Amino acid sequence: MSEQKQQWGTRLGVILAVAGSAVGLGNFLRFPGQAADNGGGAFMIPYFCALIFLGIPIGWAEWTMGRYGGRKGFHSAPAILGVIGKGKIARYLGVIGVLIPLGVSFYYVFIEAWCLSYTIEYVRAMFGGAAVGVEVGAPIAQQTAASGAHFSETIGRSGHGSLFQDGIAPIVWTFLIVFAINIWLVKRGLSGGIETFCRYAMPAMAVCATFVLVRVLTLPDQGDGRSVSNGLGYMWNPDFEKLFEPKAWMAAAGQIFFSLSVGFGVIVNYASYMKKKDDLVLSGLTASATNELFEVGFGGMITLTAAFVFLGLAGMADAIAGGSFGLGFTTLPVVFAHMPLGNFFGALWFFMLFLAAITSSISMYQPTLAFIQEALGLTRGKAIALVATLGLIGSGWCVWFSGGMTALGTIDDWVGTFLIVVLAAVQVICFAWVWGIEPGMKEAHHGAYLRIPRIMRFVLKYVAPAYLLIAIGSFVWNDIGKWIAALGQNVVARNTIFLVIGVTTLLVVFTYLGEKRWRAAGMDVDGEREPDEDRIATKAGRS
Amino acid sequence: MTTLGILFMIGSLTFVWGLAFWCYRKVLTAPPEDHVVRPPDSLGG
Numbered sequence: 117m118s119e120q121k122q123q124w125g126t127r128l129g130v131i132l133a134v135a136g137s138a139v140g141l142g143n144f145l146r147f148p149g150q151a152a153d154n155g156g157g158a159f160m161i162p163y164f165c166a167l168i169f170l171g172i173p174i175g176w177a178e179w180t181m182g183r184y185g186g187r188k189g190f191h192s193a194p195a196i197l198g199v200i201g202k203g204k205i206a207r208y209l210g211v212i213g214v215l216i217p218l219g220v221s222f223y224y225v226f227i228e229a230w231c232l233s234y235t236i237e238y239v240r241a242m243f244g245g246a247a248v249g250v251e252v253g254a255p256i257a258q259q260t261a262a263s264g265a266h267f268s269e270t271i272g273r274s275g276h277g278s279l280f281q282d283g284i285a286p287i288v289w290t291f292l293i294v295f296a297i298n299i300w301l302v303k304r305g306l307s308g309g310i311e312t313f314c315r316y317a318m319p320a321m322a323v324c325a326t327f328v329l330v331r332v333l334t335l336p337d338q339g340d341g342r343s344v345s346n347g348l349g350y351m352w353n354p355d356f357e358k359l360f361e362p363k364a365w366m367a368a369a370g371q372i373f374f375s376l377s378v379g380f381g382v383i384v385n386y387a388s389y390m391k392k393k394d395d396l397v398l399s400g401l402t403a404s405a406t407n408e409l410f411e412v413g414f415g416g417m418i419t420l421t422a423a424f425v426f427l428g429l430a431g432m433a434d435a436i437a438g439g440s441f442g443l444g445f446t447t448l449p450v451v452f453a454h455m456p457l458g459n460f461f462g463a464l465w466f467f468m469l470f471l472a473a474i475t476s477s478i479s480m481y482q483p484t485l486a487f488i489q490e491a492l493g494l495t496r497g498k499a500i501a502l503v504a505t506l507g508l509i510g511s512g513w514c515v516w517f518s519g520g521m522t523a524l525g526t527i528d529d530w531v532g533t534f535l536i537v538v539l540a541a542v543q544v545i546c547f548a549w550v551w552g553i554e555p556g557m558k559e560a561h562h563g564a565y566l567r568i569p570r571i572m573r574f575v576l577k578y579v580a581p582a583y584l585l586i587a588i589g590s591f592v593w594n595d596i597g598k599w600i601a602a603l604g605q606n607v608v609a610r611n612t613i614f615l616v617i618g619v620t621t622l623l624v625v626f627t628y629l630g631e632k633r634w635r636a637a638g639m640d641v642d643g644e645r646e647p648d649e650d651r652i653a654t655k656a657g658r659s
Numbered sequence: 660m661t662t663l664g665i666l667f668m669i670g671s672l673t674f675v676w677g678l679a680f681w682c683y684r685k686v687l688t689a690p691p692e693d694h695v696v697r698p699p700d701s702l703g704g
Binding site: 127128131156157158160164345346348349351352353354395398399401402405406408409411412413416417565566 | 660661663664665666667668670671672674675676678679681682683685686687689
């Protein structure tokens with residue numbers, strides 16, 4: 117089947133696929149820590165402001181650009197941004213929209229393998245196998261240290277190449293299985309692979325999360341104030357003083373931004389397979405609402421509450437300081453060790469994280485596949501082989517250089533964090549300032565079941581670009597020097613950046629070749645005509 | 660957990676569950692796209 121003939125099967129399917137892309141580990145592990153650290157319940161004020169005034173409108177802009185580009189026969193960020201941004205600059209900046217999903221997939225599939233590996237360990241423990249290294253009778257600090265050591269050993273954090281020292285470590289085999297599943301799902305196509313999988317995986321994730329939530333909310337009081345009520349209080353009691361700190365507002369916007377996968381290059385690609393009369397306003401809102409349900413409704417209720425009940429107030433500072441991975445893979449295994457039926461709930465929890473991760477990672481390969489196919493004119497089979505090769509090289513790099521999670525961390529910082537903000541800025545500027553708010557809004561409302569409030573025009577034209585440019589400027593001013601200096605001190609980190617630069621160069625060359633192909637085929641590469649005029653021009657050419 | 664904490668928690672949960680319920684109800688009860696006849700300009704305002 118050619119890429120151009122691919123399309124979504126149902127309206128619900130595309131919503132669940134986009135929601136599946138957005139819901140990831142950050143919903144369950146990053147959000148609670150951010151909230152507790154920035155005002156608890158009060159954090160929800162800037163958080164929901166950011167959702168309504170940044171996340172949802174920028175998401176609508178991405179859906180709109182994607183569907184418009186798809187109507188012109190394009191499915192990749194470079195081609196679509198070239199149309200919306202009307203020229204070469206936007207087209208080559210659009211390369212970031214392929215680099216981000218591909219680059220993030222390099223480490224994300226490895227993390228996915230951690231989740232599956234922990235699931236398998238807990239399932240084995242249910243049937244009498246060894247648990248994840250935690251001795252329940254030991255002091256809590258010792259248990260946390262043991263859990264951390266087990267995690268380090270599992271993922272090869274102790275040194276580069278350590279996963280290959282005494283034969284091939286089990287996590288490498290798990291990674292290869294997970295990688296193969298990803299490629300197989302993408303190979304099955306948009307509707308038959310990604311959409312079908314998300315239609316089952318998303319409800320399954322909700323069921324797992326509900327079981328774990330009910331278990332956490334019914335945990336017995338552990339004494340010394342370690343109760344569910346106080347655990348929820350740790351997460352939700354508002355500290356209004358924090359609202360006077362700009363940091364809380366930036367953290368809220370950042371969380372919304374990363375959580376919704378805005379500026380990731382995926383929504384543009386997914387929306388490009390929609391038809392002109394397909395609703396995108398309600399679909400975009402529903403995908404965002406689904407993400408929020410998992411983030412606030414489950415992530416905000418489960419993670420810190422469970423940790424508080426078993427670790428108490430004293431253990432929470434360390435739990436949050438450990439970041440998402442520390443909370444997820446070091447602290448929570450201690451919690452499950454103490455929980456009645458802990459192995460069962462541990463298996464459910466990590467299986468849920470695995471589903472959250474795989475619904476995200478399959479969305480990362482699809483934009484690259486679409487780009488390679490339309491830029492090089494390859495058959496689907498050859499394009500999949502090339503995507504798989506690139507993915508295996510990048511992920512293999514992260515698996516080999518696993519010491520201190522250096523390769524993973526470097527790509528996450530530069531590609532998965534910094535470039536996302538850059539791409540979002542490029543997209544929103546192209547949408548609001550080059551294409552124009554009026555044509556953009558008119559396009560968004562084709563087939564729409566909802567009307568976008570007029571205030572969103574102002575938000576998209578002024579508020580969103582201003583926020584993004586301030587965020588980029590602030591990062592460049594305050595942090596980029598430190599980040600570059602850190603690269604100078606670490607050979608692996610520096611070489612990882614060279615890998616990213618190499619991949620970027622390859623994508624730029626592909627874009628150059630693609631542009632030549634598209635022009636030769638008479639396609640409207642610079643967005644000079646309306647899609648309907650394209651069709652008329654094509655018909656005239658045929659007759 | 661303080662009263663304000665309970666209020667913020669219930670308010671936030673009501674918002675996200677309510678929004679999701681409202682959206683899915685609209686999605687699932689909407690007619691198929693092919694049957695929608697609606698001049699886009701009347702919505703574009």
